Amino acid sequence: MSKAISDKPIVKALVDLCHLHGVEQVVISPGSRNAPLIISFSSSEKFECLSIVDERSAGYFALGLAREKRQPVALVCTSGTAALNYAPAVAEAYYQQIPLVVITADRPKEWINQSDGQAIEQPGIYNNFIRYQCSLPLSGGHPDDEWFMNRTLNEAFQKCNGQIPGPIHINVPMREPLYGKTVYPNTQARKIEILTGDSALSTDAIALLTNEIERYERVLVIVGAMHKDQNLQEALSALASKGVVVLTETLSNMEGEPFFGNMDRIVSTITEDEELIFSPDMLITLDIPVLSKMIKKLLRKHSPHIHWHFSNHDNITDTYQAVSRIIKGNAANILNHVADQMQKRENRFPEIWEKRSRLSTERHFQFFDKTPWSDLNLFKTLSEHTMAGYQIHLGNSTPVRYAQLFEWAPGQTWYANRGTNGIDGCVSTAAGAAYGTTQPVLLIVGDLSFLYDSNGLWHKYLPNNFRVIVINNGGGGIFRFITGPAETDELEAYFEANHNTTCEGIAQTFHLNYFSAHNQEEMEQLLPKFFEPSEKPQLLEIFTPNVESGKLLKKYFKFLRNEMI
Structure with a gap:
């Protein structure tokens, strides 16, 4: 009944x-x-x-x-x-x-x-x-x-x-009244179906794209935040095998030898005199957000001759101010067809990027020989810890940017709210994902983002394998790095929102096990216990210096560029 x-x-x-x-x-x-x-x-x-x-x-x-x-x-x-x-x-x-x-x-x-x-x-x-x-x-x-x-x-x-x-x-x-009830006859509602196919380009259209891409030696693909997509990864690998440079971000969930990760780490080493050498004649982008401001700045300054953008939207997205062709349909299928038909070009452009990638990696590791405790060291320590199988959510502002600078072990998936890039819902979003998956979920988040959305823990749906790392540097750390706020008198009070709040009481209120670390040694000692199975979700609050962290990140990029620091 x-x-x-x-x-x-x-x-x-x-x-x-x-x-x-x-x-x-x-x-x-x-x-x-x-x-x-x-x-x-x-x-x-x-x-x-x-x-x-x-x-x-x-x-x-x-x-x-x-x-x-x-x-x-x-x-x-x-x-x-x-x-x-x-x-x-x-x-x-x-x-x-x-x-x-x-x-x-x-x-x-x-x-x-x-x-x-x-x-x-x-x-x-x-x-x-x-x-x-x-x-x-x-x-x-x-x-x-x-x-x-x-x-x-x-x-x-x-x-x-x-x-x-x-x-x-x-x-x-x-x-009103709003609380009345009744029993309805057991009838089926009418569902209207709309059948759509997986749109593909014609043979002539594929031939046109193939002829177009073969006219250019320096072809660059950028991949930003997205779900793991095996079909697209195979298509991009096929393009890379033909001499196309593929730049990926951590949030792209793309893994493999053919791709250049750590995009900001590489691009930050490019001097003004070298910009043209690294700039593509042809750019290929997808309808997904890209985090790196450095690559956007480079490509807007040195526009490619042609820019393909894959998008099924009706509006035109022109992030790099150079779009010449909007391509609708399944990007993976289309790019696979193009890769099959195009000829392999000389590897001069990939070799330029490969050489610079090796150099930036060497300088990256050299930088940490004698660096004091900071946000940057925190991420280095975390990247060296095994988190295979974890789904990792990154808070906006500095966490998502720091993560781009490090190599991470394979077998992890990465997410962040990069649609609008706000800090306001990262805890709640990670909690929703944790409830919907059997994977363990780790949220790495700054103090302001966590405090702003601490109500994201105010429910009974957090699984025991949910983990939160709060980076408490006493305020909005990004404002000590980006140009502008750090030079103002209002930095601490209004941009950084300097505070002395800790998260222990919040963890207690919402029934999470709480840990805290104030230096690298304490962090390294706590990580194994933090990640081991537990009967409750767990929160690790890591305290880092706000002033020194901002200065060190600036020094880091100067060191990569081989400037005096």
């Missing part, structure tokens, strides 16, 4: 279509206006419902879970400012192309702007960061309402799961 659910027909239709379009997990934040949604989702045996109080944290948790599962995850909140708290995660999901189904309960339209409680203008609140948005009809009792609702929701889910996935916003206005 069917269970009793909300007596509001619009809610039944929405819940049924969520299931038909692949939603399995629903992250719910408490409220009253969303009671019909809570009742119906939680009464269904088709969903796993998770309760997270803080909507901002809930949004990022769902993002991490959806990214890990590679399928849509629903969010449910009450009306008013609760919906606004989803906005940062919605924006991040939009730029990362992660499918979120954002369901916001709402007041009836006639009560908006009438000094009634929790009643704000909710339609359109995510306007710039959404694949699709709609408000459902209030009654849902007329056959035309049901037909309109079904068509609208099917269209919404097609946008969520489409060729370019992303968040959708479904606003659900409801009148």
Whole structure:
């Protein structure tokens, strides 16, 4: 016998279509206006419902879970400012192309702007960061309402799961009473299917691309943050075997001999007189974010003659101010076809990069002969520790940049919120991913990022193999490195946000085992215990000097360039 659910027909239709379009997990934040949604989702045996109080944290948790599962995850909140708290995660999901189904309960339209409680203008609140948005009809009792609702929701889910996935916003206005229940006939909702193929270019188009790439000797591919993609890795390896230089970032999850990792480490050694030698005639990029400001600066200064950009978006992304051809379709398949047909060119361009890569590696290791304790030494120590099988999440600002400078053992996967590059949800995102995977997850995060999102630990879904390393240097360390803030009188108070807070109390509040280290020796002693199996998640707070860490990073890049330090 069917269970009793909300007596509001619009809610039944929405819940049924969520299931038909692949939603399995629903992250719910408490409220009253969303009671019909809570009742119906939680009464269904088709969903796993998770309760997270803080909507901002809930949004990022769902993002991490959806990214890990590679399928849509629903969010449910009450009306008013609760919906606004989803906005940062919605924006991040939009730029990362992660499918979120954002369901916001709402007041009836006639009560908006009438000094009634929790009643704000909710339609359109995510306007710039959404694949699709709609408000459902209030009654849902007329056959035309049901037909309109079904068509609208099917269209919404097609946008969520489409060729370019992303968040959708479904606003659900409801009148009181909100807690009524009923048992509906066991009928199936109507799902509208849209069949799409894996678009491929014609033989003539492949021939055109092959002829184009063969006209240029110095061809460069840049790969930024993405899921591990074996097909793309094979395609890029094939291009590298033909003499194409492939630069990868840690977040690319690309491993192997044909590629040049540690991009910033290499590019930082290029002097102004050498820039043209390392600049490509032809550039190939993908529709994924690249972290390195150094490579962007080099390529914007010395534009390639031709630039292919693989993207299925309708808008033109021109990061390097040189795009000449947008290519739609499956990048891995297309590049594989091109690699098969193109002739191997001379290795002069790869040899230039290879020689500089070896030199930068030698200088990198020489630098650490006599360096004092700092953020940089922390990452060196961590890179020398075995973390095979770990999924590693990096906080924005300095952690994600430090990680780019070191070699890491194979067998790890790397993630960061590089869609909008904000610090606001890294703890919650890592927690969501940890819940959705059987892999152990490690979050490496700065103190401000961790403190800002400490509510990301405020739930019961953290697995015991979840690990957090907080780098506490007393503030926003990146502002001592980037040009501008370090030269101002306002550095410590307003840019760096200098503080004396520690994370021990937070770990205790959220039931994590707590460790702390104040130097390299303590860190090395604690790491084995920190990573061993435990009955609780574990947090290691590592204290580093803020002033010295910023100075050392500047000295590091000067040393790589062989300048006087």
